[in-house]
Amino acid sequence: MKLNRRNFFKLAGVAGAGALATGAKTAEAWESKAPKDPFGCLVDLSRCVGCRKCEQGCNEVNKLLPPERPFVDMLLLNEKRRPDANSYTVVNRYFTGKSDEQDHLLPTYVKIQCMHCQDPACVSACLVGALTKKESGAVHYDVSKCIGCRYCMVACPFEIPAYEYFDPLTPRVRKCTFCFERIEKEGGVPACAAICPVEAITFGKRSSLLDQARTRMKKDPARYIDHIYGEHEVGGTSWLYLSDVEFNKVDFQDLPSEPIPKLPETIQHSLFSYLWSPIALFGVLSVVMANAKSKKNKEDES
């Protein structure tokens, strides 16, 4: 076939249509790999008293290094902290303007840790499958597979995974494990939920927790705002939050309800399904090369 301008566009058009067709098909086909009935935790910010016992329980159960300052030191609450390689969870204090009858400002304490998304971005971003979402709901990190690329840290919408930068030889990615070894046992409860003195952390099946959250809101509508954070955010998370103040006042982000991996995975899967895109690319390239060669031959002849 002689490839002139017209033929080239024809070919490109066919290839493009094919791409669109397969693309559309796989886009519909993106399926959530979320476990059907995972465990979860419901954090009730209106109950938390900021005692930092969850940090202590987490530290002991996960055998983390002893902290620089003891867990009873409440002065740490004066600054905003993030989970790091040695603390999977931290409690921060916010003054949102809420006050009591004597006009004393009332604090709101927020515990942060891995949210254990239903469709985790970190799992999708992990090149080697070191991160997996377990049936129990835990996003599990397998250090033996990890190559230390830290894509998970970039991908996480909650900026949770931390890295052992201090360890030059065998650094690990560190984040809340959801105490997966404990919760997979009958009657097992995460360390933070077990130690919490006021049950600000309720552990249970995610579906049951959503019901409980709605019941609490219904029983005491003046106390709570009408939003369960994590019910829909990034396609749903195993950890859910109930609050008496607006979530954006206590540093929760507004996140879309689409799972983060949906768009990139759709693009990637539609590009690489049946390897059509490389085939098409090389096809076009070969045509271009053939064309160039024939042109050169012609020039040589003339």
Place this chain on the structure above:
Amino acid sequence: MIRLLNRQGVSVFAVVSAMLFCCNSTQASSTSEWTAPDQEAAKEFAALPVELIVNIKDESPYERSLRLLDQGLSIKDMPSHYFLLDSPIIKKQEDRYGPVRFMHAKHARLVRDCAVCHHYRPEDPAVKEINRCSACHQDAFDPRVVDRTGLKAAYHLQCMECHREMAKGPLSCTGCHDKKIPDHVKLIKLVDKPEPSQVTEECLRCHENQGRDMLKTAHWLWRGPSTHTVGRSKEIEIGKGTIAFNNY
């Protein structure tokens, strides 16, 4: 006659007292220390197993208060003035603090409304009106009773919320709880027949800050009897601050 009786009485008294003394001394040797009977009773009560009440009657706090009034139930019907909050249900999960001594009568007299704490009754009319906390609040996250807090959280939420509202009563951990001191027999590592300084050193291994505090106290800085003490103003000053012994 009277004199005789007296004499006999004295001798009887002497015998009885001697016997009592013997009894006492044998008792003292068998039991190590005296314990308060009400504390022992409270301990026993705290350890009693309780069956969980699953279904509760749905009524508002106001209705409940009124119903208690109608029944004539008041703080006079209180079965016990004192409880020890030391439930095995809590200790099963976490056991970091000592038990809480709860002055039931004192709280009842202040609040004067049983329904404030005893906020629901069992659905079954045959069960008594007022039950202990652990009859309804037991294990946390029990699937039989979702929407109900476990015993530990029930205590903390109830106590702390009220203490805060009333601006009365402790809010810190050790305000209510005893500190749980670990058994030092297992912690202390000493050689046989240690020197006094070795003992001090062993204490300081963990209690470094307390050691530093001690150096600022009167126990350490004492310079003998006060010069203002009558009759002792001319005494030789012996004190930790001057002629010290065991000042490791």
